Amino acid sequence: MFEKINHALVRKYDGETLVIQPWGENSFRVRASYGEFEKSDWALLAPKQTETSITIKEKTAEIVNGKIKAILQQTGQMTIYNQKGEVLLQESEHTYQLKYGGRELTPKVGSSDYQLTLRLESDPNEKLFGMGQYQQTLMNLKGCQLELTHRNSQISVPFVLSNLGYGFLWNNPAIGRANFNLNITEWSAQSTKQLDYWITAGDTPAEIEEAYANATGKVPMMPEYAMGFWQSKLRYQTQDELLSIAREYKKRGLPLSVIVIDFFHWTNQGDWKFDSKYWPDPKAMVEELNELGIELMVSVWPTVQTESENYQEMTEKGYLLKTDRGIGTQFNFLGSNKLFDPTNPEARSYLWKKIKRNYYDYGIKIFWLDEAEPEMSVYDHDIYRYHIGPSLQYGNLYPLNYSRTFYDGMAEEGQENIINLVRAAWAGSQRYGALVWSGDIPSSFESLNKQVRAGLNMAIAGIPWWTTDIGGFHGGDPTDPSFRECMVRWFQYGAFSPVFRVHGDRSPMQEPIGTTGGGQCHSGADNEVWSYGEEAYPIFEKFMNIREQLKPYIKEIMKEAHEKGTPPMRPLFYDFPEDNQAWDVDDQYLFGHAILVAPVLNEGDRSRTVYLPQGAEWKNAYTSEVHQGGQSILVDAPLEQIPLFIKNNAELNVNFE
16 A cells, blocks of 8 residues: 655555655655656756655555655545644545545546545634735735636736745646635645645745745846836837837936837737837837847737738647637737647747747847736636647646746847746746736725735745836826825835836827727827826935835845745745734735835825834834834825835945935
8 A cells, every 4th residue: 555666655545646755855745646647847846855764554654854744544644744743734534424535536527637626624723825916905815715727917826835834835737726714725626637736844934935946946136127117108109209218217317227118019919020110120229228228128929810920820830729619719809819829849939939030139138928827808718728738737837838938048049137027927937037017907006905915925926026017007097196196105115026117008098000010009198207297206216216226235135036035025924933913914024134115005194003023123214213123103104205114224325315
C-alpha cells in the first residue's frame, strides 16, 4: 500500500496513486490520479533537493521535510503538521454521518477526465489572504467563495497564506472554485485529470512568501524607468497628439518616465502594426521620446479579426482558440474576432515575430498586454479548446502564456529587466515580467476602497508588480469637483504603489477621427495632470516629485522583490506577524520596509484613524511627531496629504512637504 520511491511517499489503492514529494525547503507537492500524471509542473519550477525522512508502518506512513510533516492513514486520509506538531491541513474523513471524504476524483461519464473536489477541515478563526484579485472590500478571505477563473478585473492566482503558518498553492489551471467556509475548506475543478497542490510551512509570512517565490519564480529586476510616473489615457489618437503631450510634460518640468499608446492604433485587430495614416513614423517617434527620457509602451490585443491579414494563415496553422460547438466568433468589438492561442509554442513564436518586426525593431521595449484573461463574449469554458486541451481544464493558463510569449521573445533579443503590463495573471506569471493592473474598474471612491484590498491580496498571491488605473477606468469627468477629489486621493495612493500610472476613459467622449483602422475608435476626455484644475495640479506635481525622490528607496525594495520575492506593497502583518491587530487592518499597508501608507478612501474626509503596528516607532512624515507602535491615532489628512509614517526614523532623503 505504502511505498518509498526516490524521495517521495507513494500510496496506491484501488486504482488511485497518491504521491507526496518534497518540493523545496519545508514544502510538499501532493498529487493524486487514477491514471498517468500530467507531465507539466504548471506553476512550479524544478525544486532543489532537500533532506527528507520517510517512515512506513503497518497502518500509517509519514514523510518529513524540514518544518513540514505529512501522515497518511491506512484509509488514505492525510494530515499535514508543522514542526511544532500543530495541524496545518487535514483532509475530511468519510463517515456514515454523511461526511464526505477529502479527495474526490469523480469520473466524468464517457471520458477519461474527472471532476475534482478536495475537502479540508477548517478552523473557523483562521485568517486567509492572497488568491489574486477579486473586486470586493474583504481582504481576509475566510468565509468567501471565489471563482477560479479570470475575468476583466478578476484575477485568479490560487495561492493562499494562512495566519496558522502555511501557504497553499492549488497547482491546477482548471476552471473551478475555492470555498473558505467556517466549517470546511473546499477546492474544486469542473474537469481535470489529477489533484495537484503545493504546501509550505513557515514561522512568518515572509518565510512562507519567500518559499512560494522560490517554488514559482521571482520577478526580474524592475528597470529604473518603470519606477517613475506613467502617463496614459483612452486613447491618444495620433502620433502628433502623443508627442505634444510628452513635450508638454517636459516643458512644465514634470518627471515623466513612460507614455502609452493604447488600443486601435492598428489597422485591424490581429495585424499587430501601426496604422500609418495616424502613426506615420514610429521610429522617429520613439527616438524623440527617448531623447526626452521617456519610454513608449504600446498596447497589444490577442484578438484576431476575420479581416486581419494574418487571420487565414493563423487559422490554417492552428494558432487560434477553437470553439467546439456554436458560433466560431469568440469576441466582438469593432469586428468579429477569434483569439490567439498562447498555449501553442509555434503560435507564441509566430506572434513574437510580428511584434518584433512591427514594434520592437522601432525601439519599443515595453508592451501592454490587454484582454489577457482572455476577454470573451461568452465565458462558457466548456465550448472552447486550446492547443494544450479543453478550456475547462487549462483555461487559467492563458495569461501566463500570453506574458511568456513576450518575455521569451524579448529575452531572446538580449533584453534584461523585462516588464510588460498585463490585465490578468496566474501563479508563476511574475517570472515572465508581468506587471498586473486591476482592470477596467469604475471611477469612484467605492472602487478605490476595493483596489486597496485587491492589491494587498495580489501581493500575498506572489505578484509583486501591481498597479491600478489612477482615477479608475470607467467614467470620471475632469471638470467635476467630486471626481477631482477622488482623482487626488487615488493619485496619492498611486504614488506609493509598485507602479505609479494614470489611465482612464474620461468623460465626455471624444469622437472617432476616421472610419477605418485606427481612426474608427473613440477616445476619452483629457487625462493629463493639468486636466483637473488649479487646486489639483500642485498636489499632483508634489507627489510626482516625491516619487522621483523615492527612486533610490524604490530600487532597494524592487531588488528585494527580485531576489527574495518580497512584495513592495504588503499588509501590516507581513512585517509585524506577532501583532494580532495587524492581521485585521485592511485599509493601510507598508510600502517597503520603512513607509506606512494610510490612503484616504472616503469623499470629504480630512482626517482618518491610523493603526501603528507594535514593535516600532512611527514618525509622521509631515509633522515629524513620533508615536510608539501598538496604538490607533487620529491623523489629519488635508486634501494635499495622504497619511504617511516612517518606521524607526528611517533615512529616506525625501521632502514630504
